[in-house]
Amino acid sequence: MATYDWIFDGLGLRGWCDGDGSGSGAPMSMSDLMNQASGEQPDVSVWETPFPSMDALNDACDAFPQSREVTKGLERGFLDVKDALSTVLDPITQPLSWALEYALWAFQGVPWWIMIPLLALLIKVVSRSWGLAAFVAGSFAALAFIDYYDYTMQTLAVIFVCALICVALGVPIGIAMSRSDKLQQAMIPVLDMLQTLPPFVYLIPLIFLFSVTEPKLYGIAIILYAIVPVIRLTNLGIRLVDKEVIEAADAFGMTKRQKLYGVQIPLALPNIMAGVNQTIMMSLAMVVIASLVSAPGLGVLVLRGIRNLELGVGLISGLGIVLLAVILDRSTKAALARVNAAQKH
Amino acid sequence: MADPKISIRNLYKIFGSDPQMALKHAKEGMHKTELLEQHRHVLGLRDINVDMQAGEITVIMGLSGSGKSTLIRHLNRLIDPTDGEVWVEDSNIMTYSDARLREMRRKKMSMVFQKFALLPHRTVLENAATPMIVDGAKRADWEKEATRWLDRVGLEGQGPQYPHQLSGGMQQRVGIARALTSNSDIMLMDEAFSALDPLIRTDMQDLLIELQRELQKTVVFITHDLDEALKLADHLVILKDGEVVQQGEPQHILMNPNDPYIVDFISDINRARVLRARTVMKKTSENPGDTSGEVDGNDTLESVIAKSRGNADLSYRVMQDGKQTGILTMRDVVTALVPTEAAEDGMRKAS
Numbered sequence: 184m185a186t187y188d189w190i191f192d193g194l195g196l197r198g199w200c201d202g203d204g205s206g207s208g209a210p211m212s213m214s215d216l217m218n219q220a221s222g223e224q225p226d227v228s229v230w231e232t233p234f235p236s237m238d239a240l241n242d243a244c245d246a247f248p249q250s251r252e253v254t255k256g257l258e259r260g261f262l263d264v265k266d267a268l269s270t271v272l273d274p275i276t277q278p279l280s281w282a283l284e285y286a287l288w289a290f291q292g293v294p295w296w297i298m299i300p301l302l303a304l305l306i307k308v309v310s311r312s313w314g315l316a317a318f319v320a321g322s323f324a325a326l327a328f329i330d331y332y333d334y335t336m337q338t339l340a341v342i343f344v345c346a347l348i349c350v351a352l353g354v355p356i357g358i359a360m361s362r363s364d365k366l367q368q369a370m371i372p373v374l375d376m377l378q379t380l381p382p383f384v385y386l387i388p389l390i391f392l393f394s395v396t397e398p399k400l401y402g403i404a405i406i407l408y409a410i411v412p413v414i415r416l417t418n419l420g421i422r423l424v425d426k427e428v429i430e431a432a433d434a435f436g437m438t439k440r441q442k443l444y445g446v447q448i449p450l451a452l453p454n455i456m457a458g459v460n461q462t463i464m465m466s467l468a469m470v471v472i473a474s475l476v477s478a479p480g481l482g483v484l485v486l487r488g489i490r491n492l493e494l495g496v497g498l499i500s501g502l503g504i505v506l507l508a509v510i511l512d513r514s515t516k517a518a519l520a521r522v523n524a525a526q527k528h
Numbered sequence: 529m530a531d532p533k534i535s536i537r538n539l540y541k542i543f544g545s546d547p548q549m550a551l552k553h554a555k556e557g558m559h560k561t562e563l564l565e566q567h568r569h570v571l572g573l574r575d576i577n578v579d580m581q582a583g584e585i586t587v588i589m590g591l592s593g594s595g596k597s598t599l600i601r602h603l604n605r606l607i608d609p610t611d612g613e614v615w616v617e618d619s620n621i622m623t624y625s626d627a628r629l630r631e632m633r634r635k636k637m638s639m640v641f642q643k644f645a646l647l648p649h650r651t652v653l654e655n656a657a658t659p660m661i662v663d664g665a666k667r668a669d670w671e672k673e674a675t676r677w678l679d680r681v682g683l684e685g686q687g688p689q690y691p692h693q694l695s696g697g698m699q700q701r702v703g704i705a706r707a708l709t710s711n712s713d714i715m716l717m718d719e720a721f722s723a724l725d726p727l728i729r730t731d732m733q734d735l736l737i738e739l740q741r742e743l744q745k746t747v748v749f750i751t752h753d754l755d756e757a758l759k760l761a762d763h764l765v766i767l768k769d770g771e772v773v774q775q776g777e778p779q780h781i782l783m784n785p786n787d788p789y790i791v792d793f794i795s796d797i798n799r800a801r802v803l804r805a806r807t808v809m810k811k812t813s814e815n816p817g818d819t820s821g822e823v824d825g826n827d828t829l830e831s832v833i834a835k836s837r838g839n840a841d842l843s844y845r846v847m848q849d850g851k852q853t854g855i856l857t858m859r860d861v862v863t864a865l866v867p868t869e870a871a872e873d874g875m876r877k878a879s
Contacts, residue, residue, distance in 0.1 A: 434606060436633035
């Protein structure tokens with residue numbers, strides 16, 4: 184006898200419960216098996232009354248589905264639409280694979296004695312600071328010295344492509360959100376979900392959709408995780424532009440396009456840049472997790488450190504990621520500071 | 529009188545979820561407070577009729593919340609009315625398409641803002657040239673024109689600076705230069721000098737009067753400051769709770785206020801400094817012979833009192849363009865300094 188027998192008896196469903204199934208078809212839990220073995224029915228006091236969950240109801244009526252049917256059903260549903268979904272998504276996301284492959288090839292193909300000075304020079308142009316450029320050159324040299332150069336370049340290549348795509352997609356989405364309150368209302372829950380969903384979770388359906396050998400798998404994972412801040416801050420930045428300046432733009436007969444490129448984007452630039460900085464930082468965080476699904480780079484070493492308990496490898500590669508983060512953060516912040524200085528109010 | 533440059537006819541503006549419903553009540557005679565209490569709609573403007581003549585400064589004055597900023601934004605349709613028409617040079621701008629409206633904003637109307645509203649990422653020169661850049665002018669052209677107007681408002685050599693490097697007064701000069709660069713006949717000024725400190729404000733008022741003497745634009749000026757209104761206005765419109773309380777020539781309003789609200793308003797000003805000889809004098813072209821001198825019709829009473837050294841027995845001939853237009857006795861001068869009560873008749877009628 185189970186606790187909730189009376190529900191099915193009361194509703195006159197006993198026939199449905201017993202007649203339909205061929206006895207106890209569903210797998211039993213360990214405690215059920217033990218009870219069966221010992222042959223005695225446990226006494227359930229009021230204090231221990233179980234919640235009328237699917238499993239408890241299944242105890243009383245075999246025809247009632249167990250709770251594992253929910254997850255199983257979801258899985259079956261996903262597998263049913265999977266093929267249709269991947270015929271649509273595969274061609275759309277193929278350029279991402281190519282971009283990642285090409286970037287990986289390019290970053291590793293260029294010899295170190297061109298790459299390191301080139302990066303230092305780029306930082307110099309962006310930040311106008313020799314100190315930062317020297318720090319960057321020194322960091323890369325140190326990583327190369329302990330033979331982590333290739334891994335570092337792989338990570339850099341992946342971040343380069345993913346952050347670029349995040350900005351290319353995120354800024355227009357943010358602009359569209361700033362123009363329509365309805366779109367903003369619809370997007371905010373989606374963005375919240377993307378930001379709070381544990382990153383491991385969306386790796387699972389992605390593995391089903393794409394092959395693990397394809398670069399776009401980790402590319403999409405990184406982009407989904409990292410695109411949120413740039414969308415949010417573009418939307419916010421444009422909405423925060425001084426109302427009177429927008430009014431002035433209208434009063435002098437600017438078209439929508441002139442207003443967007445001449446007023447709104449330039450004035451929102453500090454916020455957009457802050458979003459880009461956050462996006463780069465988040466893609467760096469995700470590139471480590473994405474090494475679980477074959478993303479190359481320093482994350483692979485971190486993973487090796489965990490799997491094989493190689494303390495030294497794990498720590499050094501972790502430090503390498505920190506160094507990379509500091510470099511990317513400082514250079515984008517320096518660019519941001521320049522934008523800010525140019526448009527004080 | 530010539531056709532007005534801008535004519536506002538039966539303009540209503542109501543803010544809220546169902547303005548058309550509230551409009552019906554407003555047209556049936558409901559005022560701001562009742563409409564808010566009974567129907568939860570804010571009455572922005574109610575039955576506004578104002579004619580603005582070409583080449584004059586029309587000042588719209590009222591306290592905050594009186595709807596003056598809303599009103600000026602209807603003239604270039606930054607705000608669309610709930611009901612009514614705005615005519616600019618014989619065409620109703622409510623019928624304009626977007627493209628035609630933009631054309632009007634670029635060529636016919638320019639605007640100066642309370643908080644300057646300059647573009648912080650552009651130089652002073654580029655800011656001053658905004659109307660021409662928007663219209664797609666060549667760099668050489670707009671550079672020349674903007675430099676000319678920057679020089680005219682007293683900002684020689686400031687072109688390459690950024691707005692945040694200038695003081696408030698200088699930034700508003702850029703705002704005025706920007707409005708002038710568009711070469712439009714109509715200039716809308718929304719509390720243009722209210723954010724400036726008093727001394728700089730006086731400077732800017734003088735600059736505006738000087739520019740106006742030279743350029744003869746149609747200026748619509750919004751202010752909450754009566755002294756400023758009296759100094760600048762050719763035609764004064766006083767707004768309260770979204771309605772026109774009185775409009776007309778400022779001297780006339782001072783002598784014949786038709787509403788307790790206006791009496792309150794004008795009770796604090798220095799009448800001697802604002803009232804002019806031609807307003808107080810007795811009109812006559814005869815020369816009584818025993819006068820002690822001549823004063824100009826536009827002299828303020830303050831200067832007449834100074835001239836008489838406080839002697840209340842004197843009288844003066846009031847001259848306009850070399851001809852006598854009236855006689856001013858010091859007795860009239862002193863009487864005029866006492867604030868008048870609200871005139872019984874002529875409530876809310878244009879003078």
